[in-house]
Amino acid sequence: MSVQTSLSFSSPVQDLLDGLLTAHTEAEVHACLDQRGYTCDEHWAPYGGVENNGGQFLNQQASARGALVEKVVNSIDAVLMAGAHERGDLPGSPPASMFAAAERYFGVPGGRLAEITATDRGRLARKSVQVVFSGRKLPGRPTITITDRGEGQAPDDFPRTFTSLAASNKLHIPFVQGKFNMGSTGAVPFCGKEHNYQLIVSRRHPAAPGDSEAWGFTVVRRLRPRADERLSRFQYLAPGGRILRVETDALPIWAAATRGPRRIEWGSLVRLYEYDLPEKSKATLDFTRMLNRRLYRTPVPIQVVETRSFKIDREAIVSGLDTRLAVDAADVVENGFPVEDELTLRGGPAVRVSLIPFKENANTAHWVRASEAVIFTVNGQAHAFEPRDFLRRRGARGVGFQYLARSLLVAVDCSALPSGLIEQLFMGSRDRMRDIDEKRELLEELAGHLRGHEGLRTLNYRRRVTAIRRSAESSEKTDELFRRMIDSSAALAAILRGAGNIPAPVRANGRRGAAFEGRRFPTYLRWRKGGSFLRKRCPANSWCDIQLETDAENTFLSRPVERGECIVAPEGWMKSRKLWDGRLSIRLQPPEGTPAGTVLPLRVKFTWPACLRPLEAHGELTVDPPREVAPNSPGQKPKPGKSSVQPPEIREVRRDGWSDHGFGERSVARVDSEEGRTIVFVNMDNRSLTGCCYAEPARAEELREMYKLATAAMAVSLERAVQEEEVGQADADQAFEAIGDVLVPAVDFAGRIAYADGS
Structure with missing residues (x-):
């Protein structure tokens, strides 16, 4: 169905918009539409112009978090686009990235928000993008509104922008994130419980091409499948095939943390009524943390406003986890x-x-x-x-x-x-x-x-080392009983034999003395071996490592402010690079097809902003013939050898040592298989075990021994399954907790039956 637009409406349309903006539940939206006769199919158009569009909506993000973040990303894109229109950068000279755009349009150095003050971040957020929580207080679903002062869209353009599917609106613009034109669809299934209502309001920025005279608005809804249909259909409100519009200079759609909404002249609003968000606390807590993680590095900060009846912390500024780590x-x-x-x-x-x-x-x-x-x-x-x-x-x-x-x-x-x-x-x-x-x-x-x-x-x-030191060694009786259990069980012996083949880790370096404290700006960069000019050889089919030493601090190449840069020649050879405690480790790998005998200059350079004289180390790199890979050489797994069956070392963990192992009151055990030994850390303050010992104090010692033996055997078996990726660690932990709730009563009961039967 083709939707035509651009017809102007009178005050009843303004009244409808006012009703939708004051509605904060799905029922209120439905009543607002129904009272004006707008719930009938004749007033709605298929989203994207496609009747069978359920697949596009229902096959987007798997979680409400991801779908909501897409809305915020679209608003960030819109704000950057507005800056480009104001500067006249489109279509001719757009910035190469969103971070370059943030620097050009908002004065954020390198697009790194950590380089501006918290006050400036808040000021920028309050005029760029905001996420507002309203509606029902906990435990009800919040209504979430995302508003931006971005480029906006004209009413005529809604079918090609907000309510389109797979259009190429931003495909060739390098500094925006949204390319798939699906951002408006993924969140809709998480709205409400029956109609999935979503409100869209927008007005075009006056510097952008197109009609900026009127505000347009529409509502998106879901129609559940009828008896002869397999999927839901999604529609948007367009009475008479036209996008609704109001002629007004500004709308009161910009929320404030301490007072009523303010009027803005252009931009966009998307409201998600009764959104099924997993974070159930107030918006300035868990939701804000989630948004910081999902927008790890954002070029524009976001204002989060909580308008429900919470008395404190009505506002938070989201600057991305990268910025939070740098400043907090x-x-x-x-x-x-x-x-x-x-x-x-x-x-x-x-x-x-x-x-x-x-x-x-x-x-x-x-x-x-x-x-x-x-x-x-x-x-x-x-x-x-x-x-x-x-x-x-x-x-x-x-x-x-x-x-x-x-x-x-x-x-x-x-x-x-x-x-x-x-x-x-x-x-x-x-x-x-x-x-x-x-x-x-x-x-x-x-x-x-x-x-x-x-x-x-x-x-x-x-x-x-700390965790082992804090745990207590088990009794000799437990060790002897476990040896006897191994002798009686071929299956347990086989599991333990496999556990013994887990390779030991490399220990920490043996450097002694005070902790390394590097300089913010290094004074030297030199080869660790080879003198002032390094001659290095590298096989054509493999890699080689080069080591340098410096007095640069560990964060020299990663800090957000005055970040250093490491330049390596030949270009394109660097496979990895690490800077730690005065040692710069670089792995080089010849590009595929590099002929043996090639000789190239080798150079490693440190530079940084306002650097007057970069630090350099020079050498020569020669490509050797391809190396033959011998059996069991590095890079190949060695053939497994036989190992004697040794019982694990069982160590008891009490409540004060839970944090070393991530234990809680239902946790049972954890296995450590390193350095050629297997240690089973057993939670001796497990809730179920404690309850059993309290109920039968005369048998407490017997129950504890029973618990340790059964737990250790099961822990080793579960660890093998985790290492062979038969089950995930989190799933194994949850299963073990559930088993731990009944482990002692079950084993004890089975033993009593066997004893009563004379077995």
């Missing part, structure tokens, strides 16, 4: 961090890997979630996540930091990857990666890079 995290992040490394995928440019380990006593819930421990971003927006399991498990696709994983956040900036690879890796919904070879390669390369990071290995090792 000094007391909670480990010394020397955050740092940013570079990692090059096969045949592609580098991704930037930010490492943020938090201190043991820090409340990491404010910064990182177990399901989002690794954040993959493109242009600052989260596009996919890996859970904490990735950091805990061992193997080619795991890191093996069991002790550090609970307080480690990793952010991987994929913006520099080729656009074709980004499109292949990330779903258009920007909430997950496709399960393809490119994803597996990325995760394996990332895991290897993290495992080899000296600073992270040191932290994990220190926390492991």
